[in-house]
Amino acid sequence: MMSGKKDGRVTAAVLIIGDEILSGRTQDTNLRDIAKYLGVHGVDLAEARTVPDVHEEIIAALNALRARYDYVLTTGGIGPTHDDITADAVAAAFGVELYEHPEIIEQIEARIRSRPGVEMNAAMRRMARVPVGGALVRSAVAAPPGFTIGNVFVLAGVPTIMRAMLEDVGHRLRGGAVTVSRTVRVEGSGESVIAAPLEAVARAHPAMSLGSYPFFDAGVYGSNLVLRGRDPDELAATIIELVAALKSAGIETVREMDAP
């Protein structure tokens, strides 16, 4: 079983909150952005869950995830409308009350001051609610902040706002060893011929993660072999062995750097 504490790994889970994802209306992209961001900070994303805008569902998933992993990042449900219930659910999960954070109220007041005829209303005040004991997660965009409480970070669902909030999360994470990864690309050979040499190299390097991700694009088929690990030297050695093993099996490869 995977554990937050095993061999120095620092782990996180993502909890995506929103009917719009489960109905298929909206394509989630936050999971991938968060995964990459955490990777850079040496934190492994170990699990993700998507739940509907239902109070008890959010609480149950949040409690399961925050007990098991070092960090939980939630997305969605912190806007001003009646279906934005994330703050209520997070407060309930931690057994604390919500209060209107004066800094958020001030921020909203400053924004509406520039819009004649617009007055503070209940919906705007809703976005200022933060659980007692929580701290703000600020962003550079013109949107109310998210918040953090315990090991949980509560972020917006709108991708541009979520990404801006992430920048105020990284410095609070206790990072593990950063994972390095490289890709070896095989074209014109299927997974069924790659499998044996790949498995032999995987067995010889149990500390490395070797994955095979087949593609079929514009008439070209093949597989991207992704090597991932903590030790850059072992990663480099593993790549050399893998390319040699594939060559012995008559398979030509292209080495690629991964995007950072």
Next chain:
Amino acid sequence: MMSGKKDGRVTAAVLIIGDEILSGRTQDTNLRDIAKYLGVHGVDLAEARTVPDVHEEIIAALNALRARYDYVLTTGGIGPTHDDITADAVAAAFGVELYEHPEIIEQIEARIRSRPGVEMNAAMRRMARVPVGGALVRSAVAAPPGFTIGNVFVLAGVPTIMRAMLEDVGHRLRGGAVTVSRTVRVEGSGESVIAAPLEAVARAHPAMSLGSYPFFDAGVYGSNLVLRGRDPDELAATIIELVAALKSAGIETVREMDAP
């Protein structure tokens, strides 16, 4: 709490299996495709989980989901390489053995017959493994089938293959009432002014699901208000009420049909 049996709802969960999703390397699109497909068949997607290629993690998530929802659809991990362990995990979850399905073996043999020099190997045989008691999920594409056992459907992770397999899933689903949905688009007004009229209409129509999904695109901001329900007549009436309520609050709307 949501339940698979509550008020005639038929529910499903999606279990996405794969390190490549949790590392951020791959953007998942299967969840959205499955959600839309299930919606058309009157099945509500109630939860989704993403787990790594770890035997015990797949088993634990699968057992939790299949006990709770009417159906579970898994994606990923059914290829020929050592990290493709979904069949093993599903068989273990059901407490049964795997066997090589003769139809898949025949299909692979037929395919390699046309490729001189290629012989059946262990990796290819790996893709023919199906749990005892399972049935095949066939597709129109040149890939080994998925399978179904109990209330679980095991599908490929490659989107084109997954979508082709889905076509062999729908006719096996006991569908609930099909949900109808429509969108009312608001431009130039933020959620903070929409919230009050939206909530009033939502309270008056508890059988309808009303969600607000803000956007900010190319300088235009606003929100898509999505109405969803079982009863097309109530949906039509709710839209009329919502547009009137928004108009009373000085908010102009555009009515949009949803894609089917």
